[in-house]
Structures are given as C-alpha cells and as structure tokens.
Amino acid sequence: MTDYRRLRVALLGAGAVGSQVASLLRKHGDELADRAGATLELVGIAVRDVDAPRDVDLPRELFTTDAETLIIGADIVIELMGGIEPAREYLLQAINSGADVVTANKALLATHGPELFDAADQVGAQVYYEAAAAGAIPIIRPLRDSLAGDRVQRIMGIVNGTTNYILDRMDKEGAELGDVLADAQRLGYAEADPTADVEGYDAAQKAAILASLAFHTTVPLEMVHREGITGIDKATMDAARHAGYVIKLLAVCERLIGEPDAASGATGASASREAISVRVYPALIDRDHPLASVHGANNAVFVQAEAAGNLMFYGAGAGGVQTASAVLGDVVSAARRHIAGGVGVGESTRANLPIVPIGRVTTRYQITLEVDDQPGVLATVAGILSGGRVSIATVEQTVERDPDHDGEEGTGVARLVIGTHKALEQDLSDTVDKLAASGVVERVVSVLRVEGD
Amino acid sequence: MTDYRRLRVALLGAGAVGSQVASLLRKHGDELADRAGATLELVGIAVRDVDAPRDVDLPRELFTTDAETLIIGADIVIELMGGIEPAREYLLQAINSGADVVTANKALLATHGPELFDAADQVGAQVYYEAAAAGAIPIIRPLRDSLAGDRVQRIMGIVNGTTNYILDRMDKEGAELGDVLADAQRLGYAEADPTADVEGYDAAQKAAILASLAFHTTVPLEMVHREGITGIDKATMDAARHAGYVIKLLAVCERLIGEPDAASGATGASASREAISVRVYPALIDRDHPLASVHGANNAVFVQAEAAGNLMFYGAGAGGVQTASAVLGDVVSAARRHIAGGVGVGESTRANLPIVPIGRVTTRYQITLEVDDQPGVLATVAGILSGGRVSIATVEQTVERDPDHDGEEGTGVARLVIGTHKALEQDLSDTVDKLAASGVVERVVSVLRVEGD
Incomplete structure (x- = not known):
C-alpha cells in the first residue's frame, strides 16, 4: 500500500448521517486514501452523549464530548450536528485554526453562510457543502463549477423528499394529506413534528443555498417566499390530475430580466436591471415535464441555463447513507486540496442581484x-x-x-x-x-x- | 468594475463549439471575470483557414494559423480542433509551457488520455474535459469529485444523441432505421457519414472516459466492447415495444465482484478480485426506467453507487452552444485554480482494476x-x-x-x-x-x- 501523508479528520455529530460517514471512513479507508492521495484518519467524533446508541458499530474510544479540543489540530472538520449553535461556533473555530470544513447543515448555511464563507476567505480555507442542498444528488459542483461559464435562468427543484412522498401518494392513491402524512410518519418518511417539511421551511433553506450559488448573490432566508403543502387536499389533487397536471412542492429560483429598479423592492439595484426571485410553493406542472416523473421520496433539480439548455439532476434527496456519500465526496475534495496546496476558492457572490418580493x-x-x-x-x-x-x-x-x-x-x-x-x-x-x-x-x-x- | 488579474486564453479550433466559446467569452467577459476572479483575455484563435466562414461574428485579427506561437505564453489553452494530431501535440506543448488545458476531444482522451494526464502531473498542471463525455451535462465533476468518497457500481449512459434520436423516432413512429437516418441527416442530427455514431464508436470513446473516472482505472479504447444500432429494424423495435421495453444504445460501465483472477483475461489482477466491464450495445430497458424517458437527441447518465444509490444526470449531449457551456465552466475552473495557486489534482487511476472481455x-x-x-x-x-x-x-x-x-x-x-x-x-x-x-x-x-x- 502506498505510504500517504496522513490527514486528521474530526467529525462533529453521530446521527443518521454522521454514523454512516464514520463507518464508511473506516470501512473504505484504503480506497479513500487512493482517491484522496492522503490517508484520512478519523481522530474523533464529538457527541453530546458518548454512550448513546448508534446506528452503526464504532469503537467507543473515538467518541468525545469535548468538540473544541477535537477540532484543534484537525485538517478537516466534518460538521453533521445540525442546528445553528454550537455548529456555527465550532465551524468558525475550525476555519480559524486552518482546517477545511465540510457541512450538510442547510439551516446554518441558509442563515450564516456568508459569515462562514468570509471567515474561510480570510484564511484561504474552503467550505464544502454538497450534502446541504439535495442530499446525495451532486448539484453544488455543477452549479458552482460546471455552469460557472454559463448563465442560469431558472432552477426548479423538488428538494424535500417528505413532501414529494406525500404528494406522490396523494396523486397515485387519491388519498387525503392527513392520512398519507400519518402513514409517512409511521414509515419514517416524516418526522413526528412535520412542520419543517410540510410548511416548506426545509425547502426554503435549500432554495436559498441553490439561488446563492446559481446567481452569485447572497440570498437571505427571509427573502425566500415560502408556502407549504397543507392547503392541498384530495379535491385539489384530483382536479389537477383531471387537468393533466401534477402538484409538486417546488423551489423556484429565477432570474428576472428588465426589472424596473424603483419597483424591485430591494437594495443594491443592478446596473443590468436584472433581479432574482426565490420562492417555495406547491405548483402545478405538466405531466410531460421531467419533474413530474420524480416519485416517492426522491429529489430532482431542473436547471435552465442560457447556453447549456435544460439539465436535470435526479437522485435520493435524503437518507443517512446516501447523504454520507456526498459528505465523503467533500472530504476527499478537501483532502486533495490540502495535498495540492493553494488557497480555497471563495464563493462567487459578486453579482449580488436584487431579490424581488413575490408580488413582482x-x-x-x-x-x-x-x-x-x-x-x-x-x-x-x-x-x-x-x-x-x-x-x-x-x-x-x-x-x-x-x-x-x-x-x-x-x-x-x-x-x-x-x-x-x-x-x-x-x-x-x-x-x-x-x-x-x-x-x-x-x-x-x-x-x-x-x-x- | 473590479481590477482583476488578466489571464491569457488561447483557443484552438473555431468550429461549431469553438466559435460559440469565442463568442461567449467576449459577450460575457465581465461576468466571467466576476466568476473566475480573473479577466479572461482571448488572445487568439488558431484555425486552418483564417478566412473560412464562421457561425458567429468574430474579429478577423483574432485568427491565426500559427497555433504553436499562440500557445506560447497562454495561461489557459482550449483545444476544440478534434482529431488526434495535431491536437495531442499542441496540448502537450501547452501543458509543458505551464498552461492548464481544456478539451472536449473525446477521441484524443480515449486514446491518449493517460499521456496527457501524466504530462500534466509532471508539471502540476490540470486537464479539464467536462465537455468530452456527455456534452453539456455535468458528469465529470460529479464522478471525479462528488462521488469520490463512494463506490460506483454501474453506469448506464445514453451518451450519443444521434442514435437516441434515431431509436426514439423508430419507437414512436414505427419507422425503419434507414428512413429515420436519412431524415436525421437532412435535419442535421446525423453526419453525412454516420458511422461514428450508428456503429457506436463515439459512445465507446465516452464509455472509456466515464469508466476511467468511475473506477479509477485506465480503460484503453480497445477494451471497450462495441456494437452499433444498424441491426435494429422496425420488427425488432415493434417486438420490444410489445414486450414493454424500449431499445436504447447504452454505454454500460460495470464493477464486477468476485471475478476469478485466472479467468479475468486481463493483466494486473486486483487483490480484491474486482474487475470491470465496459461495453456499448443496443439494449432493452423497461419503459418504467428513468432512461426510457430520455427522448430525441438528449443524453442521460444513470449512475448506481454503493452509498448514494441511484442518480441520473440529464441534458443536451451535443450542440455547439450547449457544449460551449461545459467548456466555459472548465475555463472558469482553470482560472480559479491559477488564482488560488497549488498544483493540479491528477487523475486517480490508483485502483487499476482488470477489464474483462464481453464473454465474462x-x-x-x-x-x-x-x-x-x-x-x-x-x-x-x-x-x-x-x-x-x-x-x-x-x-x-x-x-x-x-x-x-x-x-x-x-x-x-x-x-x-x-x-x-x-x-x-x-x-x-x-x-x-x-x-x-x-x-x-x-x-x-x-x-x-x-x-x-
């Protein structure tokens, strides 16, 4: 086996995703080393309770409750705790101590993304977050890199698996939302408190992240118009089907051309009079549209770009092991960057287009x-x-x-x-x-x- | 406007893709500079005939027949000439003079990829080729980076637009291949000599590129089993439809587990007894499969990975302006790397799994x-x-x-x-x-x- 440089990897959080990341890091250690050009040594896992039951079998000595000590000296810090604090504080600490960071924390990125990106820019570190927008579906790199030479016109994303599962079953079975939701909760497709999903909060966070990337613009979460699916009943779904439509909860991120500055309702008006709109709501889409065939808890992101035309990215939007795939891709990328040297590539938010309210x-x-x-x-x-x-x-x-x-x-x-x-x-x-x-x-x-x- | 560092960009070739790349580089220069963090100055376009008619309007003084002089001093060289020579020679010259290179040349990569990658590794340069495998569809970065922490089990790609257009029309219209091909030639969907498309040569080149990336293994083109679509007639298509299938020309790249070393028919047997198969042929797929709904000249790449599960990437697989989008994404990536410093990330071919013949x-x-x-x-x-x-x-x-x-x-x-x-x-x-x-x-x-x- 090749003698690689060792990189110290610290993991914060051992929930559904974190425990899978830890397990895969250990199980595929040799292969990951070949991919990264460095041995990825999992030096510890910070958790609230060392003795809590885990989804996978991991050595007890890896666990610690002392995240701050764990972060010191780590080359790569993976944050999978969720929530705003202390995740934000730990990530800033990691960045400032010279680590690259990987996170799947959409709530944190949608609210404090610019703070993290600025901190990383200051020290030449990089923030990776492929798992934060559409689970296992690679969408961050395509938007950030592959389409960097193009102009995205519109994104329509099915980015919440729970609501897609519910709407898909309502469509197929002619069932009422409450009944399907109860079933989804029983089967583990929906949380006991389903508010974040069914009211569109989760999708709004992802929409803010996708729009920020696609339009090179900081999109504050409060500028995302948000409506959930609780108003959709069987009768509405039946009528949609009758009319040749299906109802999907969509995250729509759109570039608007020729917006009058005065009416844009936003600050920092663009010289090109372009603006963007970011919104989440249940919408009718034609049954022939590629998004209409996204069934179950799957996600898909449909992108329209000026030169590339229509693209679609499809896959599992959630799930512990699926999301772990995206996290590990980021870990390998971070490791390669450590080996290659050079500073991180910051977020390109230089367009900073105004964001118009839903009324426009x-x-x-x-x-x-x-x-x-x-x-x-x-x-x-x-x-x-x-x-x-x-x-x-x-x-x-x-x-x-x-x-x-x-x-x-x-x-x-x-x-x-x-x-x-x-x-x-x-x-x-x-x-x-x-x-x-x-x-x-x-x-x-x-x-x-x-x-x- | 921000005062960015200037990077000199040389373009080799001004055909359908090259002329669009040149046009977009000039049209969106300010935006591309914001994306890249550097001004991308198109310093010249090497062509065989300076006065040949072009698809787009470009200043005559940009054109030159002297590619070698143009390459000297360029920071980024974009090769869109096609063919093996002199494209190979120019790219090696560019790499050795310190440039990063961008190419959409699938024939060259499928036959001389390792030579180019090795040359780039030697000097710490990087070869970008997002446009070489599936046109505008971002598939290189997802395979290379996003899935780098996962294990790809299988890829099934519709990677040739001409054959998909022909098969799709045969399926929909119940027409014979010869009639649809003639029509496709008239409409510009097929070349006057359609051999490269209908006999699967184009798809085989793309299969070799995708398999190399997915399995971290050098895949020589001659190890790709290749069959075209000319044996598919109306009767076969009708029978497939009757049985609930559709026929697609598929590039299949598959990881095989538990291959006996002696029977693998390949050198460099892997200790893990894994092997791969890479093959292109017309195959029946169920009408419910996501690939069955890829119509017209569109492409799609379906990826099955151990952790991520099923993913699909869909979009335009060809076309001048669509492919130009992928090329420009690579140019922006190359520019960002120039700004960030550090050496290029080489190809990860460290698995080098044996490739089995079709019989196995x-x-x-x-x-x-x-x-x-x-x-x-x-x-x-x-x-x-x-x-x-x-x-x-x-x-x-x-x-x-x-x-x-x-x-x-x-x-x-x-x-x-x-x-x-x-x-x-x-x-x-x-x-x-x-x-x-x-x-x-x-x-x-x-x-x-x-x-x-």
Missing part, C-alpha cells in the same frame, strides 16, 4: 371558484379578471345541481376552473380579492401557480 | 427465434438452453400460419421470444450457436441484452 413575480395560474349558477356570472368574473390585468387562457365550467331542483337554473353551484396567461402575482392577488368580494363568487377553492414553461 | 459479463437476454411449427420444438430449444447454463425466465410463442394451409400443423412458422435469467455472455453466445445449428431453428431473429436492474 409573473407566472401562470389556475384559479378554481365556486360561483352561483346564475346567468351573467361568467361575464362578471371575466370582467374582474381583465380589469385586473389577468388574461384568461382557458375556462372550464361544471355545474353540480342540487338533485332536488334538477333542471332549475339558479339552484346549483357552478365550478369555474380558470387557466390564466402569465400575470403579475400582485395583480393576480388583488384580482382574487376582488373576485371573493364580488358577490357572485361563493368560494375561492384554490389558486395555484403553474410552473414548467 | 452476465446480463439478462431476450432471444427471438423463428422455429418450425412442429411438436417438440420448444422442448428441444429448452433443452439446448438448459444444457448451455442459460435459464429461461419467460417464453412467448406466436405462430404465423401459412394462410393456404390454415390449421395444418407443421406448415407455419412459429416465433419464440425467450427471456432469460442472468447468464454469462460466453454461455449465451455458445448456446445461440447451438440453437442455430440444431435443425429446429429456422432463423435467430435477434439476441438482445436486457439492462436496468
């Missing part, structure tokens, strides 16, 4: 209304839409008559499903308010964006 | 035979298969009776479609020879491998 985004919409079954209702609705600068592309009207008054007009409830051309979100929102207050609309059943073109 | 590969097969419609024929065929260690999974028999002798046994031709369990290619091949010589088989209609599980 244009998409297509599908509006479902329950209206009185009276003559002239459609004309009234159409008038309100055109007055609000929302142009109608398609209308489908169905009438559910009260069986006791069959054939009598004015006694049933009509349902209008209106597909719009592209409209400004603010206009659409104002128009829906007017519809709701118009007197002819009984109920606004749903308003969904249509993505994918 | 096991897959499933579908064998279609025309047999005499006589009693006992199926028993004879089944006996030959089991004697040859080929286990039958499914049999479908259809009889096309001669209408003049309807109902008389022994007057029609029966067709047997046999699906096998996994069998050794050598066994299968010997068995098919025995079937052909058995006296009961009129014609071996087709023998196709089944991939995807």
